[in-house]
Structure formats: C-alpha cells, structure tokens
Amino acid sequence: EPEVTQTPSHQVTQMGQEVILRCVPISNHLYFYWYRQILGQKVEFLVSFYNNEISEKSEIFDDQFSVERPDGSNFTLKIRSTKLEDSAMYFCARLGADTNYGYTFGSGTRLTVV
Amino acid sequence: GESVGLHLPTLSVQEGDNSIINCAYSNSASDYFIWYKQESGKGPQFIIDIRSNMDKRQGQRVTVLLNKTVKHLSLQIAATQPGDSAVYFCAETHSGTYKYIFGTGTRLKVLA
Numbered sequence: 483e484p485e486v487t488q489t490p491s492h493q494v495t496q497m498g499q500e501v502i503l504r505c506v507p508i509s510n511h512l513y514f515y516w517y518r519q520i521l522g523q524k525v526e527f528l529v530s531f532y533n534n535e536i537s538e539k540s541e542i543f544d545d546q547f548s549v550e551r552p553d554g555s556n557f558t559l560k561i562r563s564t565k566l567e568d569s570a571m572y573f574c575a576r577l578g579a580d581t582n583y584g585y586t587f588g589s590g591t592r593l594t595v596v
Numbered sequence: 597g598e599s600v601g602l603h604l605p606t607l608s609v610q611e612g613d614n615s616i617i618n619c620a621y622s623n624s625a626s627d628y629f630i631w632y633k634q635e636s637g638k639g640p641q642f643i644i645d646i647r648s649n650m651d652k653r654q655g656q657r658v659t660v661l662l663n664k665t666v667k668h669l670s671l672q673i674a675a676t677q678p679g680d681s682a683v684y685f686c687a688e689t690h691s692g693t694y695k696y697i698f699g700t701g702t703r704l705k706v707l708a
Contacts, residue, residue, distance in 0.1 A: 486639075513694060525640065525685060525698040538695055573639050577694050584630045584687075585696070587639030 488574050488588035495595055498563050503591045505557040505574030513577035515585065516549065516559045518542070518570040525573070531557065564595045608705040615673040617702045619686035622667060626688040630696070631660060631671045634683045643671070643684075673704075681706045 487506040495501050507514060516528040529539040534551050548560045561568055571592050575585035609615045621629075627648035632640035646653045646660045646669075653660050659672040669686050683703050687696040 515695075517698075524700045525687075527695055527697070530695055538693075575639075583628060583689075583694060584632075584642045584645055585640075587641070589637075589639050 486574055486576055486586055486588035488572075488591050490591060491589065492592045493594070495564055495593070497566055497595055501561050501564055501593060503559045503561075503572050503574075503593070505559075505588055506555060507557060507574065507576040507586075507588075511576045511578065514551075514557050515575040515577070517573045517575060517587075519573065519590075520570045528559070528572075561593075564593075566595050569593055569595045605700070606703045606705065608707055609676050610707050611678060612675055615671075615676045615680070615704055617671045617673075617684050617704065619669040619671075619699050620667060621669060621686070621688050621697075621699075623688060623690070623697070624664075624667065625690045626697075627691050628689050629660070629662060629669050630687045631658075631669075632685045632687060632698075633680075634685065634701070636682075640685060676704075676706050678706050678708065680704060 489504045493501060512533050514531045517525050518528055519525045526542060527540050529543045529549055530537045531549055546562045551557045557574060571590045573590045574588040577585060607617060630645045631643040633643050634640045644653060644655045644658050644660045646662050648664060651662050657674045661670045671684060673680055681704055683701045685701045686699045689696045
C-alpha cells in the first residue's frame with residue numbers, strides 16, 4: 483500500500499511564527515485532505531483539496547491557513563501566524579485505496595507552539 | 597447538529613477475549629462508515645468499512661455492525677491480541693463528499 487509521507491515529524495515554533503507542513507502523496511491522486519488532532523481529542527477536518535483547488539474547508543481553516551500543491555507533488559499546509567491553540571497533530575490524507583473510499587493517512591506532524 | 601460519538605472512552609479486555617467498541621451517529625444522511633485504528637505516534641489506519649445498505653460486514657477477526665434504526669455502529673474484534681491495543685475511531689460520510697466526521701475515539705487496552 484503506497485504511503486503518504488509527512489515532514490517534519492515534529493516542529494516546535496514560537497507563537498506568531500509561520501510554519502509549513504509538508505505532505506508527499508502519490509502524485510496521480512486527486513483528492514487530498516488535512517486534518518488535525520489536538521492531544522486526546524477527535525480528528526477534525528480542516529480542508530479538502532481536489533484537482534489543485536480547495537473544494538471544502540472547515541471553520542477552523544481561517545485566513546491564517548492556506549494549502550498549496552506548488553509542484554504537483556508536495557502538498558503543503560501553511561499557518562501564517564501560529565497561536566498556542568494550533569498545537570496539535572496534523573495529518574495529511576489522500577482519498578482511496580484499492581478497496582475502499584476511506585483515507586490513507588500520513589504519520590502526522592506534531593506541531594508545538596510555544 | 598451532526599455528530600459522531602462513542603459511548604466508552606476506554607475499554608480494557610483480557611487477551612483472547614472479544615472486544616466490542618460502540619459508536620453513535622446522528623446524521624441520518626450518512627451512508628458510508630469506516631473504523632480506523634490509531635496506534636501511538638501514527639496516523640489512523642483503515643480497518644473496515646460498511647455501506648448503509650448493509651447491516652454487517654466481516655473482515656479478518658473484525659466485524660462491523662450497523663443499525664440504522666438507532667444510528668449505531670459497532671466494531672467487534674475477535675480473540676483480542678496485545679497488538680490490538682490502540683485508539684479506535686468511527687467515521688461517517690455521505691456519498692460524494694468524502695469528507696469524514698470522526699468520533700471522539702475509544703482507547704482499547706489489552707490485558708495480558
């Protein structure tokens with residue numbers, strides 16, 4: 483099963499700084515997603531990305547967030563000015579596998595805002 | 597509003613026993629459900645799925661049951677093993693969106 487690779491695995495940043503989280507899925511997939519998981523809580527939808535455009539975003543995904551797929555391969559989530567409450571695990575996912583319409587998740591980036 | 601929730605936050609079972617993890621959902625329009633397993637430090641992994649036109653689906657040692665009447669989903673794990681220790685999430689969606697709503701998660705602890 484092809485994997486979704488996320489980098490970095492852990493990032494510590496100061497409040498107010500910009501961070502870029504990276505995801506490298508298989509390039510021939512069209513549907514990608516970012517979810518986040520605050521420690522001990524549920525996995526929350528942030529944004530879906532289809533054919534190089536945002537198709538849906540949640541209320542969490544405010545103006546501080548943006549997504550790009552600049553080179554047709556890497557899929558990035560940018561947080562312009564991080565807040566303490568942005569501390570969470572961020573998961574990238576692609577839609578699908580051979581036999582289901584679920585997600586294949588990356589291993590996540592743990593973002594710690596101090 | 598729409599929600600997916602779990603009855604038990606933590607479930608402890610003896611190795612070899614069967615485990616049952618429950619989930620309630622409130623969106624009657626949801627027609628596709630997935631159970632995910634999340635081990636410490638990893639992303640959620642697909643376990644089994646079920647469509648709303650079914651009430652039961654079996655995999656290897658796992659069975660998912662869907663009761664649309666009461667909007668209830670369960671995951672049964674047969675002969676639970678130490679490697680089954682993880683947090684289990686149910687997730688729901690309705691056709692065409694592929695945007696999933698996740699439940700809060702149940703931690704399964706397998707006792708030796």
